[in-house]
Amino acid sequence: MGERIEFYWLPHCTTCQKAALFLEERGIALEQRRDLKMEPLTRAEVERLARLVGGARELFSKRARKYRALGLDKRELSDDEMLRLMAEEYTFIKRPVLIIGERAIAGFTPKAYERFLQR
Template identity: 40%
Template sequence: MKKIYHLSTCNTCQRIIKELGEGKGFDLQDIKTSPITEEQLDEMGRLSGSYESLFSRRARKYRAMGLHEQALQEADYKRLILEEYTFLKRPVILIDGQIFVGNTKKTIAEAAQAAGLS
């Protein structure tokens, strides 16, 4: 299975999808119009090892909600991601049981290699 959880209004996500062959062969899910389910998040958490690794501290609401002053636990990360799509670090790319989280060059290069695009 090849899937990309992304935000269609995000220029970085659009660029990465283009780098990954325009998303051909991938199931694309815009997390704003089609929110992730608890089951999908559980799978991502299992593959990545933690919900914290999927959590974006760059989200505008992170500081606005005062979360930077709290000691968050795994259950908090999961709840926050399910409640507010902007807390999911983007994009999240699933390729045959492997997960690639975020938009660093290294992460995208690894995803492209796993997808057979490099």
């Protein structure tokens, strides 16, 4: 593939495991994996990932337990609020995040990864 590949994940997340297996079955080696819990992202890193995936809304996970617990589901969050929350709490980051070169995708479905890899 030649381009730099980055993979941000949680090792115990089944969706992340499925994505890693999907890539490995296609001969894409994930030599560098970053555990979002063990190696939290800085605000600058979150901003970079958001830019690469198409914005904070594409990177922000509304499935995080804290999303409802904090009442965030009852109001509209600004991009800045989402970026702050993701930098403070890894569970707000939609995962896994796959970066190839300067392109990225957050979350995993086989169909979305197929399209992403064909670009």
